[in-house]
Amino acid sequence: MKTIVFVVAAVLAAVSTVPAAPIARIAAPPSLLQHVDWQTPEELPRRLRNHCAYDSESGRPYCSDHCGFNYKVYACSRHSFGCCRLGFGYCDWNGLLRCHP
Numbered sequence: 001m002k003t004i005v006f007v008v009a010a011v012l013a014a015v016s017t018v019p020a021a022p023i024a025r026i027a028a029p030p031s032l033l034q035h036v037d038w039q040t041p042e043e044l045p046r047r048l049r050n051h052c053a054y055d056s057e058s059g060r061p062y063c064s065d066h067c068g069f070n071y072k073v074y075a076c077s078r079h080s081f082g083c084c085r086l087g088f089g090y091c092d093w094n095g096l097l098r099c100h101p
Contacts, residue, residue: 039074048073048081055086062086 041049041063051064065073067083075081076091083089084099092098 044073044075045081048075057087 039062041052041061044063048065049063051066052061053064054061062072064071065083067073070086071083072086072089073081073083074089074091074097076097077095080091080096082097082099084097089097089099
């Protein structure tokens, strides 16, 4: 029994000392990738670039496009865009706009 415990401990010690592999970078054109949590006004279509301001907490620029105070417009794809509260919207991996409370 002591031999089994020793072997298991040795295997766990050997596995924990192996360095992790580096993260592979995705080689895709910038036009195919969407920012998940923030878009600058330059990344938005021209028709949505109005009522722009700076976020007081992060200092980053954003545009509201008639969404109202404390809202930001997101453009995830040609078919998925809209308004979410500032800091609560994001584009998912399918290119759809999501707003979480």
